[in-house]
Amino acid sequence: MTQSITIDQAAAEKQRQEMSEKKFADQPWLDPDNKPQIVIENVSKNYGGFQALQDLNLSIYKGEVFALVGSSGCGKTTMLRMLAGFLEPSAGKITIDGADMIGVPPCDRPVNMMFQSYALFPHMTVEKNVGYGIKRSGLSKQARAARVEAALDMVQMTSMATRYPHQLSGGQRQRVALARALIREPKVLLLDEPLSALDKKLREATQFELLNIQYKLGTTFIFVTHDQEEAMAMSSRIAVMDKGRIIQVGTPADIYEFPKTRLVADFVGNSNLLAGVIKEIAPDGRVTVHCPEIGMDLVVDDHGRFREMQKVWVAIHPEKIKMSAEPIEGAGLNQLPGIVWELAYLGHRTVYQIKTEQSKLITVFVENARRSTTLALRWNAPCFISWAADSAVILTE
Numbered sequence: 555m556t557q558s559i560t561i562d563q564a565a566a567e568k569q570r571q572e573m574s575e576k577k578f579a580d581q582p583w584l585d586p587d588n589k590p591q592i593v594i595e596n597v598s599k600n601y602g603g604f605q606a607l608q609d610l611n612l613s614i615y616k617g618e619v620f621a622l623v624g625s626s627g628c629g630k631t632t633m634l635r636m637l638a639g640f641l642e643p644s645a646g647k648i649t650i651d652g653a654d655m656i657g658v659p660p661c662d663r664p665v666n667m668m669f670q671s672y673a674l675f676p677h678m679t680v681e682k683n684v685g686y687g688i689k690r691s692g693l694s695k696q697a698r699a700a701r702v703e704a705a706l707d708m709v710q711m712t713s714m715a716t717r718y719p720h721q722l723s724g725g726q727r728q729r730v731a732l733a734r735a736l737i738r739e740p741k742v743l744l745l746d747e748p749l750s751a752l753d754k755k756l757r758e759a760t761q762f763e764l765l766n767i768q769y770k771l772g773t774t775f776i777f778v779t780h781d782q783e784e785a786m787a788m789s790s791r792i793a794v795m796d797k798g799r800i801i802q803v804g805t806p807a808d809i810y811e812f813p814k815t816r817l818v819a820d821f822v823g824n825s826n827l828l829a830g831v832i833k834e835i836a837p838d839g840r841v842t843v844h845c846p847e848i849g850m851d852l853v854v855d856d857h858g859r860f861r862e863m864q865k866v867w868v869a870i871h872p873e874k875i876k877m878s879a880e881p882i883e884g885a886g887l888n889q890l891p892g893i894v895w896e897l898a899y900l901g902h903r904t905v906y907q908i909k910t911e912q913s914k915l916i917t918v919f920v921e922n923a924r925r926s927t928t929l930a931l932r933w934n935a936p937c938f939i940s941w942a943a944d945s946a947v948i949l950t951e
Contacts, residue, residue, distance in 0.1 A: 592776075593649045594611060594633075594647075597645070598643060598646055608798040609799075624795035628797060629795055638667045642656065666687070666735045668744070668748055674730060674731060677718075680706070684705050684733045728752065729763075732748075740773065745776070761784065765788060794822065825869045825870065830844055839856070840943060843948065855944040868949075875919075877930070886944075887940050892910045892937060918939055
């Protein structure tokens with residue numbers, strides 16, 4: 555059973571607004587006078603002949619919620635464990651608040667880590683699990699008890715202090731693990747797939763709880779996830795990794811709207827990728843791309859450094875594509891005919907696979923704004939798909 559939480563809705567709404575304003579307005583990485591809290595400089599990690607990390611460089615600022623994302627084996631967990639002190643780099647330097655962390659054991663670092671499995675002691679109660687990290691801190695018994703009480707109150711688990719882990723739900727165990735990780739008041743909290751064990755609805759609710767706690771404490775959060783939606787919902791910035799390298803760092807909007815490579819476009823969200831060749835570059839920045847796989851030219855507003863006859867890819871997100879039974883008029887509009895090849899009704903939206911005349915499949919998301927059991931278009935229905943010139947992006951790698 556999930557623990558019920560009663561909160562002041564007005565206060566919660568105000569805090570969510572403050573969190574949102576802080577997330578999007580406070581961007582310390584844009585201020586050249588700000589010094590990063592964590593600096594990862596030319597870090598590599600080798601296992602025999604295998605290079606898990608390749609010459610990583612990254613700066614993370616105090617108070618950020620920073621996400622490391624990428625496919626399995628890309629090196630994101632290796633980087634997290636290196637920050638925690640469980641692994642040492644083969645080359646490079648890691649500093650936190652100006653202090654070199656190379657050779658510093660995990661117990662002496664100003665960081666703590668929350669593991670994917672939560673790693674709670676099954677023979678200990680909730681309060682003893684939470685208090686374990688400060689057992690040898692030198693604090694008095696009364697001070698430790700007060701610290702444990704405050705930590706449990708922070709995650710709203712005070713009423714379950716005497717329960718054991720097997721008596722808790724997945725969401726409750728996650729809160730206990732979080733309280734245990736934060737009780738030592740680390741400067742940096744590392745989270746390895748913190749919400750992967752929760753069901754979808756609880757995971758979405760817990761995202762806001764985590765952000766609420768982070769906002770109150772001001773602690774820097776660095777978390778690893780394979781869920782790009784989770785990364786975009788929670789983080790101030792995202793680093794996309796592939797084969798031990800960081801291929802792009804930016805805000806969720808930067809990563810989603812302006813991917814630098816096909817891999818980023820394909821991994822963060824869903825993108826339709828159309829191979830083509832630059833046919834013409836207009837003085838106003840509008841680029842014409844000939845795409846043989848759909849048998850037509852596309853126009854894209856993209857002020858990149860392109861040249862005629864250059865091989866490129868046009869990336870377009872499914873939700874930016876409109877679908878209609880009849881052609882749509884409009885300047886700067888890309889439009890092509892097709893038929894509904896596949897569809898999936900997901901409640902809030904319907905996912906369509908549109909097959910063009912050249913047999914290219916293009917994914918389209920249609921939001922179900924009105925309550926209805928009738929789909930806009932059914933299987934094998936002829937249709938037209940279209941998008942504006944400023945809705946796509948051109949990628950060169």
